[in-house]
Amino acid sequence: GAGVSQSPRYKVAKRGQDVALRCDPISGHVSLFWYQQALGQGPEFLTYFQNEAQLDKSGLPSDRFFAERPEGSVSTLKIQRTQQEDSAVYLCASSSRLAGNINEQFFGPGTRLTVL
Amino acid sequence: AQKVTQAQTEISVVEKEDVTLDCVYETRDTTYYLFWYKQPPSGELVFLIRRNSFDEQNEISGRYSWNFQKSTSSFNFTITASQVVDSAVYFCALSGGPPRTGANNLFFGTGTRLTVIP
Secondary structure (H helix, E strand, O other), X not given: OOOOEEEOOEEEEOOOOOEEEEEEOOOOOOEEXXXXXXXXXXXXXXXXXXXXXXXXXXXXXXXXXXXXXXXXXXXXXXXXXXXXXXXXXXXXXXXXXXXXXXXXXXXXXXXXXXXX | OOEEXXXXXXXEEEOOOOEEEOOEEEOOOOOOEEEEEEEOOOOOOEEEXXXXXXXXXXXEEOOEEEEEEHHHOEEEEEEOOOOHXXXXXXXXEEEOOOOOOOOOOEEEOOOEEEXXXX
């Protein structure tokens, strides 16, 4: 497809389980971002990749959160030992950032994670 | 620190009315970008507009218009002759991130839920 895709769209986990969320960015997009959107709030930045390099992970809330993009395309956000406060929509965005310019980010549909 | 404030939590208008969504931002950067995104009930964020800090020209795109004023740190969004399909949550966002990383992740406001009543 032409847009950003994410899977699964919905995930229910029992507290303590590990989960893995996948993002397929737009082909050729260099930049990839992960955001967390709690109910009734705006998205909050988690981490950023430029190709395969994770250049900023300052938004990850704890060391239970881990993201990777090994080949500079598909990315996976992993949450270990999930807690109820991890329940949120996880959004992935990609951008064809050009040097010296800031391009818009294209968002995927998100993965709604519910931790019971 | 980057901050975006959308003071209007919810707005309801009757179809064909005009509506303005407010956005106020804070930043110490001299170069920055402002964005508006629409989030319909399906949940996917849809890009509407990007403006850089050096371009204060107002912009019009169909029924949408944006008013950027650096003096008041505001970037307001007006929908003219609203339609039911405009019902969504609208987010204002500000670019940021450490310059050395070139991340430019977005800082979002809390959003304004617009309901257009037929």
